[in-house]
Amino acid sequence: xxxxxxxxxxxxxQIVLRHIEAGILSGEHRVGDQLPTERDLAAELSVSRSAVxxxxxxxxxxxxxxxxTGPGRGTRIAPARGDALARLFQLHLSLSTAADADLTExxxxxxxxxxxxxxxxxxxxxLQRLEELVEAMNDVEAIDDFNSLDTEMHVxxxxxxxxxxxxxxxVGLREAVRERIRASSKALPDWTAHRxxxxxxxxxxxxxxxxxxxxxxxNLVEHHIRRAYRTLGIAS
Amino acid sequence: xxxxxxxxxxxxxQIVLRHIEAGILSGEHRVGDQLPTERDLAAELSVSRSAVxxxxxxxxxxxxxxxxTGPGRGTRIAPARGDALARLFQLHLSLSTAADADLTExxxxxxxxxxxxxxxxxxxxxLQRLEELVEAMNDVEAIDDFNSLDTEMHVxxxxxxxxxxxxxxxVGLREAVRERIRASSKALPDWTAHRxxxxxxxxxxxxxxxxxxxxxxxNLVEHHIRRAYRTLGIAS
Numbered sequence: 001x002x003x004x005x006x007x008x009x010x011x012x013x014q015i016v017l018r019h020i021e022a023g024i025l026s027g028e029h030r031v032g033d034q035l036p037t038e039r040d041l042a043a044e045l046s047v048s049r050s051a052v053x054x055x056x057x058x059x060x061x062x063x064x065x066x067x068x069t070g071p072g073r074g075t076r077i078a079p080a081r082g083d084a085l086a087r088l089f090q091l092h093l094s095l096s097t098a099a100d101a102d103l104t105e106x107x108x109x110x111x112x113x114x115x116x117x118x119x120x121x122x123x124x125x126x127l128q129r130l131e132e133l134v135e136a137m138n139d140v141e142a143i144d145d146f147n148s149l150d151t152e153m154h155v156x157x158x159x160x161x162x163x164x165x166x167x168x169x170x171v172g173l174r175e176a177v178r179e180r181i182r183a184s185s186k187a188l189p190d191w192t193a194h195r196x197x198x199x200x201x202x203x204x205x206x207x208x209x210x211x212x213x214x215x216x217x218x219n220l221v222e223h224h225i226r227r228a229y230r231t232l233g234i235a236s
Numbered sequence: 237x238x239x240x241x242x243x244x245x246x247x248x249x250q251i252v253l254r255h256i257e258a259g260i261l262s263g264e265h266r267v268g269d270q271l272p273t274e275r276d277l278a279a280e281l282s283v284s285r286s287a288v289x290x291x292x293x294x295x296x297x298x299x300x301x302x303x304x305t306g307p308g309r310g311t312r313i314a315p316a317r318g319d320a321l322a323r324l325f326q327l328h329l330s331l332s333t334a335a336d337a338d339l340t341e342x343x344x345x346x347x348x349x350x351x352x353x354x355x356x357x358x359x360x361x362x363l364q365r366l367e368e369l370v371e372a373m374n375d376v377e378a379i380d381d382f383n384s385l386d387t388e389m390h391v392x393x394x395x396x397x398x399x400x401x402x403x404x405x406x407v408g409l410r411e412a413v414r415e416r417i418r419a420s421s422k423a424l425p426d427w428t429a430h431r432x433x434x435x436x437x438x439x440x441x442x443x444x445x446x447x448x449x450x451x452x453x454x455n456l457v458e459h460h461i462r463r464a465y466r467t468l469g470i471a472s
Contacts (some may be wrong), residue, residue, distance in 0.1 A: 013293050024330050027415070031331055050286070054293045057249055061294045064327055080328040088324055091300055094260050095267055096401065106401045109349030113341055123324040165332065165342045169405070179263070 005044060012047040016055035019045060024064065024077065033067065035075045062088065082168035089172030103157040107173045108222050110166050111154065115205060115221040116214035117161035126160045130206045137199050143185045146195060153202055157209070157221075177234070184232035194231055201227070248283040252291035255281060260300065260313065271301065271311045297326065297442040318404035325408030327408060343409045344458050346402050347390065349395050351457040352450035353397035362396045366442045379421045382431060387414060389438055393445070393457075413470070421467035430467055437463070 010018075023029035035041070042049045049118070056075065059065040063084025067075045093103065122130070134154060137149045154174050158167035188194055201224040208217035229235040246254075259265035271277070274292070278285045292311065295301045299320025303311045310404055329339065358366070369392060373385045391408050394403035438458040444453035466472040 009363050011293075014297075017297065021327060024327055027330070054290050057247075057290045058297045061250075061253065062298070062324060062327065064331060077331065080331040085325070085328050088298060089321070091257060091260055091298065092321050093401075094263070095300060095313065102399045102401050104351055104403070105353060105399045106346070107347045109402060110342070113345030117341060127357075146400040163338045163341045165329075165338050166345060169342070 012051035013054035013058070013185075015047060015059055016041065016045055016052050020055065020059060020065075027136075029077045031077050031079045033077045035077070037074070081166060082171075086168045086172040086175070089169060090176045093172065093176035100235045103173065103177070104229055106227065107170070107177075108225055110170050110173070111158070111221045111225065112218040113170060114158040114161040114163060114166050114170060115209065116215035117163055117166075118157050119209045119212055119214040119217040121132075121162050122160050122209055127206075127210050129156060130160070134199065134203050137202065141192075141195075143182065143191060147178065147182050147185065150181075150198065150202075151175070157205070160209075162176055180234055181232060184234060188232070194228075198224075198228065248287035249290035249294070251283060252277065252288050253294055256291065256295060256301075265313045266317045266411050267313055267370075269291065269313045271313070273310070294310075318407075319401060322404045322408040322411070325405060326412045329408065329412035336471045339409065339413070340461065340465055343406070343413075344461055346406050346409070347394070347457045348454040350394040350397040350399060350406060351445065351453035353399055353402075354393050355445045355448055355450040355453040357398050358396050358445055363442075363446050365392060366396070366445060370435065370439050370442055373438065377431075379418065379427060380458055382434075383414065383421065384417050386417075386434065386438075387411070393441070396445075416470055417468060420470060424468070430464075433467075434460075434464065 020029065020035070029035075031162075036044065038049050038052045044054075056065065060067070061084070063081035065075050066078045067073075093106060096103070117206045118126075130153075133153050137146060137153070140146045140149060151174050155167070155171055158170040161167065185191060186192070195208060201220070205217060205220045205224065208220055226235075241271060256265065265271075272280065274285050274288045277288045281288075290316070292301065292303075296303070299317035301311050302314045303309075304379070332339070354362075354466075366389075369385060369389050373382060373389070376382045387410050391403070391407055394406040397403065420426060421427060421430070437456070441453060441456045441460065444456055
């Protein structure tokens, strides 16, 4: 028999966890609200202080609460942190049984949206950073360095789009395939040809964003991801 | 001064957590692998057993490990569970400072993709379930009941698409706005007119999926979400 843990029913830390989570989901706990002390929570829920502490560790790791020292110290509900979500998303993707084709479709859906929004919203400073990044790629030969700039480009477009949630998910997805892309790149018979094609594709995407053409930017990103994944053997 | 917790540096549970997470991200820990015992991990990392237990609580809540009793008992790396990811995603969205417009764009990106894939992949059984759900909506007047069927429709299309990751994210996003949609629906001057329009939009989406027209299905879903959110005052 396999259960979620060694005995049936909820662990006491889960009782605490569900109590706080229910407060967040119902809107009762809002960002900045102070939680009761460990002692008070333990008494209120009739659980041990170590159970409360275990639940707090979970919430803290998930980026949902923060503790602080100094005046007004205590445990508070935190504004959702994209990096905590992106990291958890990345861990899940690492253990995902989802097919590569599935991850590819999700990545394309999000990055099409980011590229189209970037074409509508990029200011002159953002456009300049995009140009600089394409030029930097042009100056780099080594796979690892190139791969870092490539990741940076996709994340930058997502950030420029102003759609923070899409950007956080894009970071998680892009980081999750980073090792795959790196290893497949190293196994390519002709890295230089692939690299030159990637630069050309990125240049076209940046041109569409600069030219304020959302539809072209979205289509070029989709074409780029599908073409690169096919070449690398990551998805058909 | 505000820090992540009451003293500088990592908590000991975080040392354990990062150790296991690094193993997952590097591919060293794969699904089904057994982790060392609490005692062995504590000795290996020179931390207390309670620190190890706290880290395990975090990993378990994130759906990354499971513990089991019986033969072969112990703590193992789990296949990524969509419900754990969807729940965490939903908690984050509840505390998100992201603008409504941001959430709307992410939802549209994901649901356009789901609808297009559903139009390519739905089998006859799936098409029948979609038809039945539209008919069920037609039989329901009460806002809460209608709202549940509406959520079910969007989740069903995502599941039919076969893109599990997109579906899990869709569930999180849809659940996160459920209360907003419910409250706004109740505040509408003419709920019946809005309801009839929703049914008509869903019927058109189902027709496009049945007609194997991915582009139409994607466009109809986007039009539907934007129109509904405008009517409900959730996004412009």
